[in-house]
Amino acid sequence: MTALRPLLITAGEPAGIGPDLVIDLVCQPERMVSLPPFAVVGDPALFRDRARLLGVKLEIIEVVPGQSITPAPGVLPVRSVPLSAPVVAGQLDRRNAGYVLACLDEGIRACLAGEASAIVTAPLHKGVIIDAGYPRFTGHTEYLRDACGVDDVVMMLATENLRVALVTTHMPLSDVPAAVTADKITSTLRILHRDLVRYFGVSAPRIGVCGLNPHAGEGGHLGREDDDIIAPALTLLREEGMVLSGPLPADTAFTPHHLRDSDAMVAMYHDQGLPVLKYAGFGRAANITLGLPIIRTSVDHGTALDLAGSGRAERGSLDVAIDQALVMARAATQGK
Template identity: 60%
Template sequence: MNRREETAPDIIALTAGEPAGIGPELLVMLAGQAEAFPAQLVAVADPALLVSRARLLGLPLVVHELAPGDPLPPARNGELAVWPVPLAVPSEPGVIDARNGDHVLAMLDVAIAACQAGHASAMVTAPLSKAAVIEAGHAGFTGHTEYLRDVCGVEEVVMMLACPGLRVALATTHLPLREVADAITPEGLTRVMKILAKDLTRYFGCAAPRIAVCGLNPHAGEGGHLGHEEIEVISPTLDALRATGMQLDGPLPADTLFTPRHLEGVDAVLAMYHDQGLPVLKYAGFGEAANITLGLPIVRTSVDHGTALDLAGSGRADVGSLLQAVRVAIEMAAAARA
């Protein structure tokens, strides 16, 4: 919970992500709309990188270098408060340099610490390159979600993407497909479902969340003819949770669950793995979706896309998903405060 005065506007910390990607220029674009938000935006980035990217794109930008906890200047379009995190080496748009991998993690650490200390109400992350972080010497790195889980010291988090009209959460996140079935356990599903239900209520006003659950196998296992995970793991787990009062539909075949009839009245869908649920959501709302990490003691959202190295520095990047991520973060911060 933010320890700042309740009457003060929320502060949203924005990490710039992979410096060679579109993250820095998305922050510059967002600064051009700073006055439109009911919160104050702070970039966690290398100030010189933001200025150089703004110059490359021909966009106005004035940066105010501050430390977390310092008073912020009034929001003005074309201006951006920055909590500085210097690059290790200069960055060229579209050209990843693994030597900046530690810089990417350092930005996350600053934003997380600011949220934990009450200097920020939420953090929003621009896309990073997993390969660059791994090549910088962090062999176990699998993504923002897992990194936030570990730094915040929680056992389990849930990745959920949301666009207007649809929320999709994941039982497993960044795993090779051959490892997914073994990762779906009664204990793991129970933790995920409880986090999902709790945070749907806490952040999104769903008093009694109704969740539709995908099966793992085609046709949800076809009665055991196409796999036994539904019979042996998923259905018994859902039955046990229903006995506690949770509203759960499923397990349902994923190829028909994402249809209007099955989604009517549903607050969220739980997919068993990354590419079971997210392609549908991104087709429905790409550029208007936010990536949300549930189960954390802080509020964190992100964009629904990657680093887009081919667009970096071109001025063709779309700021829509970052706008949505900021809007959702502001709404979640207000709900958490309430």
């Protein structure tokens, strides 16, 4: 099996807990010995300042594309991208919005160029990026889709014994019904099915699909989308050989009866599926973008500005995101 190329981690919003998490990561000797070569994308000065604030002794090594550093406790390899303005932990600054996107761009570029095996992203702050002059920015998922030049991607969150994928992602609830189209449903399920096989070793995925309306439309009495759009799309995909259950009433779709028979569950919109996932495993889950030509995972939480620099940020989700990225990267390597 070919050795993995370095893993890249973007630290996200510099005033948030992303820098704290990567600093805590490299200060754990037992964790470092389990990792392949990796580097954090960001400004070395940011990590020096945050380490001082946290009272942590940290050695920073600046690395360049193609350079590989064996992980060592207390050593943070950094692929340098300069900040636009000084950072105060917990205080957003619009001037650094471009820096956040530049770090993400470098991670994407490195993966597309074959310099990195995967990118793991710490949380960014959508609002400050939009306010800084990027009004069309809606989040990592959509930004990665556009940067990689693909038509569609799937947001899937995963924790122990539960995977939840979304048909629609970051949009107002009032826009969801019009966005739940047959094409969007079939695209989501084809991507999910393919990547469960390709990256997660599920040879014959069993996928549960939630309806849009309460009680999956109650035979049309609570909305027609379930009968007129979702059900025909599932029938088409079953004819292609997919094993699908649904459309299921969302209020019972996540009960043990259905989950026992599903390798993943598909929700029609963000707050239909993710509250269940986060209740089951918040802090122990990873956000995974399927359908990209690169591997990308992320933490399951936000920037937690109130915890930045306090030493109280919990690293669990970053560990899960790294582990999921490594599972996927190893599967991709074995497939070559």
